[in-house]
Amino acid sequence: MPATRTLTFLFTICALILLATGGPVSADDQTSGSNELRIDSVLVSLIEQVEVPAREVGQLNQMLVKEGASVQKGDVLAQIEATEAMLLMQQAKLEFEMALLKDENDVNLRFAQKSHEVAKAELQRAEDSIKKYPKSISKTELDRLKLTADKAELEIEQAVEEAKTTHLEAKLKQNAEQIAELAVQKRKVVSPITGMVVQIMTREGEWVRPGDTVLRILKLDRLRAEGLINASQLLDRDLKNRPVVLLVNPGTKQQVEFKGKVSFVSPEVNPVNNQTRVWAEIENPDLKLKPGMRASLIIK
Structure with missing residues (x-):
């Protein structure tokens, strides 16, 4: 009987401990007691991959890389036939240069201003002469001089308007040159990311x-x-941006560690197993970590 009472007492104590702690202690809970969380069997995957497309129609003239080559963002990877596009670009450049020279030419405006000055001076001399000698210049001649002065003034306005038009034409030619340059650039297959x-x-x-x-x-x-x-385990924890250590082949001589940080904790919880997704971004400067590997993740 004493042995039976002792056994009953031990079961009672165990039950009280389970009620107080909310259930059996898991491996994760033990890790959290040391202010760390461990997630076993995490999957390593890609954050970014790109299928680089052609942007123009044509024959692929040159492939500048091979499989396994490391490339930087902006590197030219392949070249599509661009002879016609380059000729059109050269033509657009020449047309822009011609329009620019025409835009910078102000001879017409300066000539109109000088003609206006001469016409005003002639009119002024005629008016001064009439004041001294009323019949020295006929009314018809005076009207002609006034018309010449007015015409010269209007020619200045016309030259100014033509200069505005010429400036806009130069801008149009510049825009056409940029479009032609873009057509050449689009025949280059360029890497949008740094990668392999x-x-x-x-x-x-x-x-x-x-x-x-x-x-x-x-x-x-x-x-x-x-x-x-x-x-x-996340009720009172904010894991975003927490440092992490990824362990590949944990517990073996081939164990390798990689550092990173938590980048996302899903707001959704699976109602069946009460689990949620967590992922971390892992730095891989030496490219030793491979997509598809399984590892363990320790969240500090």
């Missing part, structure tokens, strides 16, 4: 159309580690 070329879809000599995928690039210097965590 992993697949070439189009080979030299093949015909491409706008939207056709030429090659595929993966961004590997920063990857995502995504896993699931029990929502009950």
